Amino acid sequence: MIHFDFSGRAAVVTGGGKGIGLGIAQRLAGAGAAVAVWDMDPDPLRDSAAGGAFDAIFAVDVTEPAGVEQAVRDTLARLGRIDILVNNAGVAGPTAPTWEYPLAEWDRVIATDLTGVFLCCRAVASVMREQGSGRIVNIASVAGKEGNANACAYSAAKAGVIALTKSLGKELARSGIIVNCVAPAMVQTDLLQEMTSAYIAGVTAKIPMGRLGTVRENADMVAWLCSEACSFSTGAVFDVSGGRATY
Numbered sequence: 123m124i125h126f127d128f129s130g131r132a133a134v135v136t137g138g139g140k141g142i143g144l145g146i147a148q149r150l151a152g153a154g155a156a157v158a159v160w161d162m163d164p165d166p167l168r169d170s171a172a173g174g175a176f177d178a179i180f181a182v183d184v185t186e187p188a189g190v191e192q193a194v195r196d197t198l199a200r201l202g203r204i205d206i207l208v209n210n211a212g213v214a215g216p217t218a219p220t221w222e223y224p225l226a227e228w229d230r231v232i233a234t235d236l237t238g239v240f241l242c243c244r245a246v247a248s249v250m251r252e253q254g255s256g257r258i259v260n261i262a263s264v265a266g267k268e269g270n271a272n273a274c275a276y277s278a279a280k281a282g283v284i285a286l287t288k289s290l291g292k293e294l295a296r297s298g299i300i301v302n303c304v305a306p307a308m309v310q311t312d313l314l315q316e317m318t319s320a321y322i323a324g325v326t327a328k329i330p331m332g333r334l335g336t337v338r339e340n341a342d343m344v345a346w347l348c349s350e351a352c353s354f355s356t357g358a359v360f361d362v363s364g365g366r367a368t369y
Contacts, residue, residue, distance in 0.1 A: 124342065126349045128155035132201040133348070134193075136160045136184055136242055137211030138176075139167040141311035142261065145337035146208050146344050151175045153345065155206065158197045160184070162211070177201060184211045184238030194245045203253060206348045207246045209239040209283075210261045217321045220274040228275045235279035236286070243290055243301075250299045257348045260287050260303040261340075264363045267305055272321065280305075284359055291357025300356045302347050307363035309335045330365035 133150045137143040138159035144167070151157045157175070159167060160182035167173045178200045182193040197204060215231040216224065239260055250256030265273060266280025284303055291301040308314075308325045326334060340362050346352055347360065361367040 124346070126153045126345050126351075128153045128206070128348070130154075131205040132156045132158070132177075132197075132203050133206035133208065134158050134160060134197055134204055134242075134246065135208045135210060136182065136238070137162075138208075139164055142306070142309055142337050142340050143208070143210035144172065145341040146210060148172070148175060149338075149341035149345050150206065150208075150348065156201050158201055160193055160197075160211070184209075184242055185233040187241055190241045190245050194249065198249065204246055204249050205253070205256055207242060207250075207256070207258045208261070208344055208348070209242050209259070211238055212261065212279075214317060215273065215275050217272045217318055219272055223274055231275035232279050232282075235276065236282040239283050240286060243286070247290070247294065247299070251294075251297055253298075255298040256300075257352075258290070258299065258301040259344050259347045260301075261344075262287070262303045262305045262359065264305045264307045264361065264367050267359070267367060267369065270325065287359070288357040295356055300347075300352060302352070302355060302358050302360060304340060304343050304347070305359050305361050305363065305367065306335050306340050307366045309337060309340060311337065328366050329363065333364065335362055335364060 133155045135147040138147040139161035147157050156177040158178040164179045164181050183189050212235045215227050260283050262283040263280040265277040266284050269277045287303040
């Protein structure tokens with residue numbers, strides 16, 4: 123495993139209670155970062171041995187503007203600064219044709235997967251601008267580049283995350299803040315429980331490597347994007363797709 127040194131740096135990972143988010147939070151903490159985990163349901167992490175690796179664990183609903191702003195204040199009070207923001211919190215939503223997709227589920231997925239990323243970027247970017255440095259990494263998806271059938275809300279939200287990343291990257295390009303996103307193919311996490319086995323099999327069949335991605339593979343990519351080694355890439359999309367992505 124490539125070693126990065128994040129000593130003296132403070133990181134926020136949203137949706138860090140499990141899955142990819144937990145793997146990313148553990149990767150950054152293991153490299154010396156002070157890590158604050160923001161999660162909708164943080165109690166399982168607080169009660170587990172894994173939670174001891176983190177400097178702060180906050181209950182945060184990323185769809186609530188006031189809650190996000192309060193989480194920023196709480197994190198600054200605990201860690202003193204925010205050098206890294208990883209926007210990972212998300213939901214998959216149901217799998218259904220667009221003409222049958224429930225309106226309430228559309229609203230839920232867009233609110234969490236896109237608006238939540240915007241709210242966190244908006245709140246933390248101001249902190250980073252005052253510091254004159256920072257790294258923001260948004261977790262998108264190859265579905266946002268290619269569109270997955272029967273996942274209209276998820277695909278649309280992740281496409282929005284990619285565009286938001288490009289826009290914010292340009293806005294902050296001369297500020298010392300680098301903004302990028304990761305576009306995984308399907309990863310082995312608890313989100314698979316929201317999907318049918320037929321849907322999972324269909325998506326896996328599109329991956330040339332013939333398997334799902336792993337949490338560690340995504341965490342390693344995020345760690346590089348948060349490091350000083352990533353210095354001339356911003357507003358970019360980095361695929362972790364096993365060869366699926368075509369552009």
